[in-house]
Amino acid sequence: MRHFRKKASGSLMAIVFWTLASLITLLPIYWMFAVSAKSRVQLFGSPSFVISSFFTENYTITLSDPAFQRYMINSIVIATSNALLVTALALLATYALSRYKLPGKENLFFWTITNRMAPPAVFLLPLFLLYTQVFVVADVRLFDTRIGLILLYCVFNLPFAIWTLRGVIDGIPKELDEAAFVDGANTWQVLTQVILPLAKPGLAVTGILTWVFAWNEYLFAATLTSVHARTITTGLAEFVTVTGTNWGRMAATAMLTLVPALLVLGLAQRHIVAGLTFGAVKE
Amino acid sequence: MRWNSVGWLFLAPTLLILFVFGVVPFLYVLVIGFTQWNSFAANPDMQFAGVENFRRLVFDDQFLYSLWLTLKFAFFAVVSEIVLGYFLAQLFMRDFPGKGLFRTIHTLPLVIAPIAVGATWRLLTVPGLGPLPYYLNRWFGYEFNISRYIDQAFFTTVVMDVWHWTPLVTLTLLAALSSLPKEPFEQAQIDGANRFQIFWHITLPLLKPAILATVFIRMMDALRTVDEVWMLTGGGPGAATRYIGLHIWRVVFPKTDYGYGSAMSLITLYLTIVMCWMLYAGLVARRDLKRAD
Numbered sequence: 103m104r105h106f107r108k109k110a111s112g113s114l115m116a117i118v119f120w121t122l123a124s125l126i127t128l129l130p131i132y133w134m135f136a137v138s139a140k141s142r143v144q145l146f147g148s149p150s151f152v153i154s155s156f157f158t159e160n161y162t163i164t165l166s167d168p169a170f171q172r173y174m175i176n177s178i179v180i181a182t183s184n185a186l187l188v189t190a191l192a193l194l195a196t197y198a199l200s201r202y203k204l205p206g207k208e209n210l211f212f213w214t215i216t217n218r219m220a221p222p223a224v225f226l227l228p229l230f231l232l233y234t235q236v237f238v239v240a241d242v243r244l245f246d247t248r249i250g251l252i253l254l255y256c257v258f259n260l261p262f263a264i265w266t267l268r269g270v271i272d273g274i275p276k277e278l279d280e281a282a283f284v285d286g287a288n289t290w291q292v293l294t295q296v297i298l299p300l301a302k303p304g305l306a307v308t309g310i311l312t313w314v315f316a317w318n319e320y321l322f323a324a325t326l327t328s329v330h331a332r333t334i335t336t337g338l339a340e341f342v343t344v345t346g347t348n349w350g351r352m353a354a355t356a357m358l359t360l361v362p363a364l365l366v367l368g369l370a371q372r373h374i375v376a377g378l379t380f381g382a383v384k385e
Numbered sequence: 386m387r388w389n390s391v392g393w394l395f396l397a398p399t400l401l402i403l404f405v406f407g408v409v410p411f412l413y414v415l416v417i418g419f420t421q422w423n424s425f426a427a428n429p430d431m432q433f434a435g436v437e438n439f440r441r442l443v444f445d446d447q448f449l450y451s452l453w454l455t456l457k458f459a460f461f462a463v464v465s466e467i468v469l470g471y472f473l474a475q476l477f478m479r480d481f482p483g484k485g486l487f488r489t490i491h492t493l494p495l496v497i498a499p500i501a502v503g504a505t506w507r508l509l510t511v512p513g514l515g516p517l518p519y520y521l522n523r524w525f526g527y528e529f530n531i532s533r534y535i536d537q538a539f540f541t542t543v544v545m546d547v548w549h550w551t552p553l554v555t556l557t558l559l560a561a562l563s564s565l566p567k568e569p570f571e572q573a574q575i576d577g578a579n580r581f582q583i584f585w586h587i588t589l590p591l592l593k594p595a596i597l598a599t600v601f602i603r604m605m606d607a608l609r610t611v612d613e614v615w616m617l618t619g620g621g622p623g624a625a626t627r628y629i630g631l632h633i634w635r636v637v638f639p640k641t642d643y644g645y646g647s648a649m650s651l652i653t654l655y656l657t658i659v660m661c662w663m664l665y666a667g668l669v670a671r672r673d674l675k676r677a678d
Contacts, residue, residue, distance in 0.1 A: 113481040120487040123473070127490055130505045130548070133516060137508050149516040191402070194395040202392025210396075217407045221609035221657055223630035224650040227637045228410035228417070257407045260399055289391055318498035320612045321630075325638075335500045335612075342507070342616060349514055356504040363496040367489065374495055375556040379602055 131360070138353035145349060160354035170355065172330075173337035177317055180248050180333060184255045185313040189305055191256070192263035193271075197293060199264070200271040201279065211268070214261040222258075226325050229254065233326050246327045254322055259312045266311075266377065270304030271297065310370045311377040317362055334359050417647035424641045431644070438648030448649060450624065451632040452656070458539070458628055459607035462546040466603060467596065469547065470554025477559050492556065494549045503616025506545045510617070531618060535625035538618050542626050545613055550606070554599050561595030562588075601664050608657055629653050 137145065141157045164170050199207050233245040244250035274297060282292045298305075320335040327336065338359055341352035366374070421434040442448055477488065494502065509515045510531050518529040531538040569587050578586070611630035614620065620627035620635075627635070633653065637646035 112479070116476065116479065116481040117483060119476065120481075120483070124487055124490040126548070127493060127552075130509050131493075134505050134508050137514070145514060149514065149519050151516070191399050195399040198392040198395035202389055202395075204389055204392050204396070210400075214399075214403065217403055219605050219657075219661070220411075221630060221653060223609065223611060223633045224414065224654045225410045226634060227643060227646055227650065228413035229406075230637075231417075231643075232410060232413065253402060254406050256402045260403065264399070314496055318500075320498070320500040335498055338498075338500055338504055339616060341504075342619065347511075349508060349511075352504060353508060356501045359498055359501045363493075363498070363501075366496050367493055371489055371492055374492055375553065375560065378495060378553055379557060379598070 134353045134356055137349055138357050140350060142350065157350070160350040161358075164351055164354045164358065170337060173332050173334045174358075176248060176331055177334040180251050180255070180331075181313045181316040183248070183252045184259060184316040185309045187252065188256055188259045188263050188312045189309040192260055192267050192308065193293075193298070193301065193305065195260075195264055196267040196271045197297060199268065201276070211264070214264055218258045218261040222321050226321065229322070230325055244326075246329060246331050248331045250326055251323060251331060251333070254326065255316045255319060259315055262315070262377065263308045263312055266308050267301070267304055270301050274300050307370050307373040307377070310366055311373065314362065314366050414647045414650050417643055418651045419648075420644045422643040423645075424643070434644060438645050439652070441645065442648060442652060447624065448632065451627050451629050452653075454539075454625075454627065455608060455629040458543060458546075458610070458626075459604055461540075461543045462550070462607050463600060463603045465543070465547050466551045466554045467600060470551050470599075471558050471596075473551070473555040474558035474562055477555065478562055491552050493552075495552050497549075499549070499610075499612035500616055502545065502549050503613040506541070506548075506613070506617050510541060532622055535622055538622055538625045542610075542614050542617060545617060546607065546610065549613065550603060554603065557599045558592070558595060561592055565591050597664065597667075601661065604664065605657070605661060608660070 133149075133151065136151055136153055138160050139153045139156050139158075141159065144154070144157065198204065199211055204210075230245075233250055234243060237244045244253075278296050278300075279292050282296050287295070318335065319333075320339065323331075323333040324336045324339060327333070334355075338352070338355050341348065341355065370377075417431070418438060419434060419436070420431045421428075421437065422431040423429065473491070477484070497505075507515075510517050510529070512518045512530050512532065521527040521529040528534075529537060531541050565588075569591070570583065573583050573587055609630055610628055611634070614626050614628060615631060618626045620631045624632075633646055633649055636642050636649060640646075
């Protein structure tokens with residue numbers, strides 16, 4: 103009985119503690135939501151966390167703004183294309199690394215990750231110059247194009263995908279491939295009919311996290327685009343640099359940027375940490 | 386093992402993309418770093434300058450200050466995150482009702498775009514709007530204004546980073562704690578060790594690889610922080626939060642000092658690699674010393 107009571111009070115303490123910790127996590131986000139739901143007049147004066155009446159204009163104006171719509175579509179197209187491209191290429195690459203005897207392949211595997219570790223600021227200038235002046239074919243530049251960002255995001259998303267998928271592909275028994283080869287299947291059939299179905303959960307997680315990384319990226323998107331290929335994150339940053347201080351609309355834009363993050367939290371929560379530590383930590 | 390050529394064929398698109406968009410920019414910045422190239426200069430063409438840029442860097446107060454700030458930021462942020470994350474991971478080790486929900490909430494900041502994190506904290510701290518300056522002043526009479534006081538701006542960026550990334554440390558260390566063997570702890574309890582002795586002589590040594598790996602990952606990310614800080618303070622007030630990524634951006638774009646900015650980029654890349662290597666070497670060497678005892 104005493105033991106039980108001690109355990110119960112321990113649980114109560116834990117719940118109280120984590121409720122406070124959760125408040126610290128959620129309060130900044132809730133405040134942003136509150137700002138997005140208030141008019142300029144309501145924001146004037148002392149800051150209040152109470153939303154007395156939901157002021158929808160910040161959202162309706164943002165959503166009907168053609169610039170915002172373009173940013174949103176660009177972000178969706180770029181993140182989705184990048185996720186599909188990265189997942190497909192990484193599947194091929196990891197299959198090769200896992201099943202073929204390639205000289206120096208382990209060094210290659212480690213080299214890929216260095217692309218992800220380098221500070222992005224270092225590559226801003228060379229990429230800007232390459233995109234505006236060097237990678238030019240008859241007036242067509244990579245600067246301010248969606249394809250330019252899609253290809254660039256591969257540089258840090260491919261290593262991530264290869265590192266996470268390596269364990270998945272290595273975990274599929276080689277005997278399964280061998281059996282299929284004995285039955286007369288070719289390499290492509292083995293890849294699509296044996297490996298792909300078994301690797302599906304791993305591929306899904308990799309794809310989802312790749313999508314989020316591409317969606318969240320700001321620095322390159324801001325440097326390598328000007329009008330046509332601007333993404334939602336650059337649109338959000340413009341509220342500080344260009345438009346000034348329309349806090350309500352900035353908060354509404356930030357809330358809309360947040361939506362995919364919340365979906366991912368629901369879909370792939372258990373894999374987020376593995377994704378952020380290059381697969382070094384598994385839960 | 387089958388035809389290697391097929392294997393290389395599968396790897397080819399990946400290697401091609403990494404080469405064109407990863408290696409080529411690196412080689413390009415390596416070349417520009419040894420030139421004098423500024424489109425606003427008297428001679429706007431690119432010309433070979435030897436190591437002149439690197440010589441200039443050593444005496445550049447702004448660059449050195451930015452480098453020092455970045456290290457200071459990374460140090461405060463990473464140390465706080467490791468201590469706090471370890472404490473939180475320990476609290477997650479026991480079972481209690483609602484644990485899953487609390488964990489999900491705790492994971493939330495990890496998936497938010499850094500630029501949105503910056504926006505969130507700006508809305509919290511901007512004078513005249515944010516609750517933080519308002520209530521600190523009203524309850525404690527403390528004047529909080531990150532666009533005026535440099536220390537406040539600096540520590541607000543640290544707190545923001547802690548808010549954003551502590552969950553990663555918590556969850557990594559939680560995974561490591563859950564996989565520790567039970568026997569050493571039971572044995573230590575039988576031998577009558579107290580809590581601190583168990584922590585110092587058993588938990589910490591067993592956890593060291595996980596802690597160092599986490600420090601490694603967090604350090605690399607902290608050293609290259611740009612987005613959140615750009616959104617929160619824009620590098621200000623003055624140059625108080627102009628961390629190295631922001632500084633390079635300033636030299637390269639508004640000032641168009643391409644050659645000098647490239648040299649700066651190279652040094653930054655070099656220092657990042659050296660720091661990571663030292664961290665890694667420290668990890669390996671310590672373990673070897675232990676084994677030699």
